[in-house]
Amino acid sequence: MTGTANIRELLTRNLRTSGIYIAFLAIVVLFAILTEGTSLSPANVTNLVLQYSYILILAIGMVMVIIAGHIDLSVGSVVAVTGAVSAVLVIKNDMPWWVGVLAALACGIVIGAWQGFWVAFVGIPAFITTLAGMLMFRGLTLLVLNNVSLSPFPEPYRNIAAGFQNGLLGGNGYDVFTLVIFGIGVVGYAFSAWRTRVSRIAYEQSVEAFPLFIAKLVAIAAVVMWFGWQLANARGLPNVLILLAVLVIAYSLVTTRTVFGRHVYAIGGNLSAAMLSGVKVRWINFGVMLNMGILASVAGIVFSARSNAAQPAAGNMFELDAIAACFIGGAAVTGGVGRVTGAIVGGLIMAVMSNGMQLMGVPQSVQAVVKGLVLLLAVAFDVYNKRRAGAR
């Protein structure tokens, strides 16, 4: 079909992927009203990024695991053990901060390869492998830390998660550098959206009407620039946000544009068909689990740097937050469906909710109930949509 798609068709066809963005905006607005604007203050927006960055990093890896039709229950324990290894080297043995970082990453690679081996080559379901991993790596954390917390980390290590890029270009109460970076980001996004549109038209695929396309771009640009403005008015550009942005862009490309990414979707969509199409299923599964291990160690570094300590109980329940983020973000329990951006927005929904409720002074108990309900409703919405689409 050539020509342009109208708004209604666009909405119905894309409800499953765009519904999540609408829900996100609704939740942001809701908490802005409930907290009388506090949740949107520059300081809080900055805090939000710092506080939930490691969940978002985990969600990036987790969504690939889920697309491939697996699950990873061990990431919380991996966060703890990688942070612990790094702390033992940097704090106890006075090694430079980067040794800790490299050791944590190496630790993540080994753990990812270990779990990938069992899942991909021995054929143990990921649920079991990572359940075992969850216990083992928690135990190893206690062993490595000798059951006590280690702190504090030296300044450069802390800066990974708590540092800012500020004042590089000066400014009057706001950081120009932050705004410039965000500006470049928005222009880059608009350019790539434009290129996609042009090439889709060239290949006679249906695209949204031009005014709608522009409206969408402007809306996204406005939201992103507002976000940048809030950051610029606070402490500048958080280092961890740069890390997160790089990861999101890189993994979005990996999942959508590379052979590896496409094979991950193929395995999750129909394992047998993928196998009979020449996909090296074992190596892809191994790669997915390996990658999860690496990203979990990155999250471990960020988390230990932010909390300025390695604790035996670090990362507890992180796996559930990361999994919830993926499912809220539209990933399918059966595999084959999901997007990195979806998982990020899913994670942000959880983040905004937790943060907003904390600002309102809602007790932990109620927060847990609300988060659980949101997860349930998000998946229910997904199931309902699928049933409606599959009613024929």
Added chain:
Amino acid sequence: MPKHILEMRKITKVFPGVKALSDVELEVIEGEIHGICGENGAGKSTLMKVLSGVYPYGTYEGDIVYDGEVQKFHSIPDSESKGIVIIHQELALIPYLSVAENIFLGNERRGAGGMIDWNLTNHEAAKLLTMVGLDENPTTPVNQLGVGKQQLIEIAKALSKDVRLLILDEPTSALNDDDSEHLLQLLRNLKTEQGITSIMISHKLNEIQEICDRTTIIRDGHTIETIDVAGQAGIQDRIIRGMVGRDLTNRYPSREHVIGEELFRVEDWSVYHPTQPGRIVVDNASFNVRKGEVVGIAGVMGAGRTELAMSLFGRSYGRDITGRMYMHGEEVNVTDVSSAIKHGLAYATEDRKRYGLNLIEDVRRNISAAALFKLAKRGWVDGNKEIKVAEEYRASMNIKTPTVMQTVGNLSGGNQQKVVLSKWIYSDADVLILDEPTRGIDVGAKYEIYTIINRLVAAGKAVIIISSELPELLGTCDRIYTLAFGVVTGEVPVAEATQEKLMTLMTQEKATKDKEVRA
């Protein structure tokens, strides 16, 4: 005037954007076997879903008059309580439960205190099994039985619900000739002995002719006509005309036979069962296929046809595989699917939904799935080129889809099969093994598939067709190998082949073959 057990009047069913049925009329006489014919997507299954309450009252227009009363079914139990039972194309049995448990699933035989009375359950199940001519222990798990027997268990299940109107959606599509014959005989018996009325959807016109009293033809959501079948000559051609709206003078397109040098040869290929040690599935099979040639492999289900093909295709089936494989005269060692593809081999599976396609992915990505390496540079896929390729195949293979971004699961069977073939043609295979390439697809699409096969061999490829429909093999192949119990029992040029001759070879026991070899 015979009594109508069922009248469906002016049934119209609209899905968002599609009118699946429009003013469809169906009248079924009590005690008859009524066929329903139509191309895939004509609306046959939708009509039956309206009848059985899958689409509840209120979601369609028109009236269902059953037993002289207008019915308002809201769910399947509603229609079953009136004795209307539907058996779907995909069997709905639970593999790990026993035969008896499956028969009474949702309709359990209870004793005191609401607990299941197992003696009564198994006793009644045994009686039902006798009625459908099955000699099985009711406590056997269903997954230990073949597809043919499972189909009979579905019928036993229907009988346990006091069925009066039995609806079968392509009951024989997965059965071999023996099992099909048995099933059809059973339907005849149910009709004469118990007065059960049946509605049968089928693509197999010889079955319709053999068993039905009357048949209704549906095309594009409209009733074309209802005709008497029993004892009518030339009825199949008339049905085909009605289904496709045109004359199909020849069901198999003709082609020039230009046969070149040998492309692919298999010698002494033996395969053992993957889980049952010592059970040989393919026994010393040898065959070859030449450039521009279509070779058939004929065998009943369970003869090892699919197993042979899959073991050749990157050892995707079986264990302890021995034998040699030659491509272009050179021996090749194919250890996995990707090396099979690189050597120019392709295998289009008989079960495209389970093994052939990623149903939740779009047309474009299914076409490129086996040859992403052609679209990729250093691991990065060229998405624009991919769309271009998909569009080319949409045009050249006549895949009917609004866009190549359409999810494959939404396409009809024939179009799905064209996507599968596109995928393998795009992989640049020289030798294509097509396992039941026209299963479950309608007459018009079958013709298109045969045309595609002709185009392939004209371009110098070699095609191996595995099929249980002998007329299809006789109509398309140059040579036919017969396979029986894992052994290649014969090689027949198509000019000398007849259905009877092939059937004899296909049912030849291994012992006779051994004797021949020794003699």
